[in-house]
Amino acid sequence: xxERPVAGDKGFEPRIVAFxxxxxxxxxxxxxxxxxxxxxxxxxxxxxxxxxxxxxxxVLAAFRHGADGVLIGGCHPGDCHYQEGNxxxxxxxxxxxxxxxxxxxxxxxxxxxxxxxxxxxRVQKVANEFTETIRRLGPLRLAPRPGMIRLPAAAQPEPQxxxxxxxxx
Amino acid sequence: MSKPKVAFYWCASCGGCEExxxxxxxxxxxxxxxxxxxxxPVALDFKREDVERLADGELVATxxxxxxxxxxxxxxxxxxxxxxxxxxxxxxxxxxxxxxGLANLYDREEILRYVYEEAPSVINPQRVRPEERIxxxxxxxxxxxxxxxxxxxxxxxxxxxxxxxxxPPVGLIRSALQALLSxxxxxxxxxxAPDVALCAECPRKPTKPxxxxxxxxxxxxxxxxxxxxxxxxxxxxxxxxxTRSGCGAACITGNMPCTGCLGPTSRVLDGxxxxxxxxxxxxxxxxEAEIERILxxxxxxxxxxxxxxxxxxxxxxxxxNGERAREGRSS
Numbered sequence: 001x002x003e004r005p006v007a008g009d010k011g012f013e014p015r016i017v018a019f020x021x022x023x024x025x026x027x028x029x030x031x032x033x034x035x036x037x038x039x040x041x042x043x044x045x046x047x048x049x050x051x052x053x054x055x056x057x058x059v060l061a062a063f064r065h066g067a068d069g070v071l072i073g074g075c076h077p078g079d080c081h082y083q084e085g086n087x088x089x090x091x092x093x094x095x096x097x098x099x100x101x102x103x104x105x106x107x108x109x110x111x112x113x114x115x116x117x118x119x120x121x122r123v124q125k126v127a128n129e130f131t132e133t134i135r136r137l138g139p140l141r142l143a144p145r146p147g148m149i150r151l152p153a154a155a156q157p158e159p160q161x162x163x164x165x166x167x168x169x
Numbered sequence: 170m171s172k173p174k175v176a177f178y179w180c181a182s183c184g185g186c187e188e189x190x191x192x193x194x195x196x197x198x199x200x201x202x203x204x205x206x207x208x209x210p211v212a213l214d215f216k217r218e219d220v221e222r223l224a225d226g227e228l229v230a231t232x233x234x235x236x237x238x239x240x241x242x243x244x245x246x247x248x249x250x251x252x253x254x255x256x257x258x259x260x261x262x263x264x265x266x267x268x269x270g271l272a273n274l275y276d277r278e279e280i281l282r283y284v285y286e287e288a289p290s291v292i293n294p295q296r297v298r299p300e301e302r303i304x305x306x307x308x309x310x311x312x313x314x315x316x317x318x319x320x321x322x323x324x325x326x327x328x329x330x331x332x333x334x335x336x337p338p339v340g341l342i343r344s345a346l347q348a349l350l351s352x353x354x355x356x357x358x359x360x361x362a363p364d365v366a367l368c369a370e371c372p373r374k375p376t377k378p379x380x381x382x383x384x385x386x387x388x389x390x391x392x393x394x395x396x397x398x399x400x401x402x403x404x405x406x407x408x409x410x411x412t413r414s415g416c417g418a419a420c421i422t423g424n425m426p427c428t429g430c431l432g433p434t435s436r437v438l439d440g441x442x443x444x445x446x447x448x449x450x451x452x453x454x455x456x457e458a459e460i461e462r463i464l465x466x467x468x469x470x471x472x473x474x475x476x477x478x479x480x481x482x483x484x485x486x487x488x489x490n491g492e493r494a495r496e497g498r499s500s
Contacts, residue, residue: 056442056449060483077455084455091449094460099445099470102274104488145485146324 014134016043017062018071018127021051023081024116025073031120039124040131043071050074051112052085056096059110063142069109069134071126076114086114108133109140173229173350176208176220177259178249180242181269181319182235186260187211189336190232196343203350204229208249217245223252230349232259232332236269236480237325241313250326255349257361261335261430263322264360265440266480268335270319273479273486274471277317319480331360335430335477338416362415364434367427370414373399382453386466389425400426401451406466406473411437411444430477439483441474448474 020026026047032039048054051074059070072093074086093112101107111130115122179187193200207228208215231253237243250256261267272280285291285298303310322328332345345361348354355361368374377399387404394400400407400421407426409418413434420427433440448467454460467473475482 056446057437057439057483060439060442064483087455088450090457091452091454091460092446094457095445095449095464095467095470096442098464098467099441099474102469102471102487103484105484140488142484142488143318143486145483146320 012135012139014042014068014131014139015066016040016069016071016127016131016134017067018043018045018073019048019051019054019058020045020073021053021075021081021086022047022049024075024079025051025113025123027117028073028115028119029123031118032123033120035120037120037124039127042131042134043127050080050082050085051089052080052082052087054089054092056092059096063105063109063140064145068137068140069111069130071130072110072112073115073123073126074112076116079116105140106137108137172203172205174207174223174227175204176206176228176231176249176253177211178208178231178233178245179211180233180235180246180263180322181238182260182262182267184211185336186234186262189260189334189339189342192339193342200346217248220248220252225251226254228253230255230257232257233263233322234259234336236262236266236319237322238269238272238316238319239313240316243325244313246322246326255329255354256322256326257330257332257345258322258328259332260337261333261432261477263328264331264333264481265432265478266319266321267477270321270478270480271472271476273318275487277315281315318486321480324480329357330354333360333362333413333431334416338419340417341415360413360432360435362413362431365414366434367409367412367414367416367418367421367431371399371409371418371421373397373418373421376402378402381451383451384453384463386463388466394424396424406448408444408474411440411447428476429474432478432481440478441471441482444474445470 020029026045029045051072054072062070072089074089075081077086080086090112093110097107097110100110113122113126115126177187177190191197206213207223208220208231228249231249233246233249233256235242237246258264262269266273281298285293286296299312301312301314330345332341334341341362348361363370368377376397381401383401383404385404386406389405392403392405394405395403401410405426407421408429409421409427411433412427412429413431415431418427429440429444433443437443452460452463454463471479479486
């Protein structure tokens with residue numbers, strides 16, 4: 001990770017993980033695809049059934065494993081397929097931002113957007129905008145975490161976190 | 170036949186874990202009867218040479234408390250690992266980093282500057298700081314090096330078991346010792362505590378409402394706490410739902426909210442994030458401004474959610490400490 005280029009470098013391509021809800025934002029991303037609206041390929045989308053499923057651990061794990069930015073997409077307020085999952089996501093997001101701030105991570109690296117199933121153009125716009133924001137901020141430079149020397153008897157040795165760092169499969 | 174040998178050692182810790190061993194009270198006599206204490210520098214006069222003289226694996230079990238911050242602590246951890254068949258991380262600091270782990274919010278330079286120059290109680294006009302090596306008339310003096318960050322015991326050496334808690338509850342120590350002496354041990358890597366959330370054994374559980382909805386977060390010094398009602402229902406941030414049980418709800422019985430010292434259950438990757446998730450989900454607000462107003466009740470999220478576990482967390486330490494040190498402390 002330390003060899004990654006810095007902000008503004010031509011060589012820096014932001015790695016962005018996007019968690020989109022099945023009913024609105026993911027469907028909108030699908031629509032953007034079928035309508036051939038090109039947007040930044042930096043965004044890797046993971047579909048969740050609801051933005052309320054977004055465990056803050058997912059966000060921190062994404063950052064730990066090399067994401068420079070994390071995007072969360074859910075239904076507009078009042079439109080959640082599960083009534084209130086998006087409100088839960090909003091509360092977790094706002095608290096998580098406070099935590100990130102205290103941990104020295106720029107708040108702009110985490111963004112929550114409401115995009116309904118018909119707003120394919122908005123997926124395109126947000127993905128492009130967010131990629132540019134992260135490009136401007138540069139790579140996230142998390143301090144490497146010492147490898148956990150923990151091997152439960154039954155389990156096969158996993159790759160150590162230190163070795164995995166900054167490398168997305 | 171000689172008695173099995175055990176050792177106790179401390180690293181970056183406060184001494185509370187040693188106190189917890191003494192809290193076994195008269196039962197400690199049975200322990201001493203069953204084992205030979207080969208090394209316990211806090212309580213008995215032993216030196217490092219006494220450990221070095223032992224054969225590899227000669228110690229049946231070693232209990233290490235405290236986080237790892239200096240080269241000396243790491244050396245001792247490696248030495249004791251080599252000499253021990255079973256190594257047990259004893260207490261929150263060696264398990265997940267503990268309170269000393271919150272130092273990962275600052276870098277080495279910030280800490281040294283504050284402690285040796287800026288602290289109100291310090292007068293040090295020459296800005297003298299401890300050096301790792303210094304030549305004096307009598308020869309070369311050395312000190313262990315102070316690392317850039319705090320790490321857990323299992324980030325330093327391989328650990329067989331964890332006894333969680335700040336300090337570990339006596340009941341857990343007792344059952345761990347019994348398991349050890351009887352040889353009836355769980356799979357390697359286990360945390361020697363029940364694998365359910367504290368709410369399961371909380372005496373206030375019957376008063377926990379079906380659905381918690383908090384419009385305001387309160388801190389213990391701001392309110393008179395009802396001694397029977399679920400603390401979350403009273404608006405106090407109790408981390409019981411995101412913390413392993415095994416302490417008999419000691420703090421809650423003392424009318425204080427759980428602060429999470431036993432760490433999360435085995436299914437959780439990052440205890441702080443999980444606790445954050447739990448707290449955010451029970452707030453009773455849907456508008457951004459209202460949510461922000463309630464969140465003002467959490468002035469220090471890292472201190473609340475990672476009080477005992479910053480080094481074991483996914484983020485591990487603050488990003489860009491060096492830059493902040495140059496700018497001066499902002500918030």
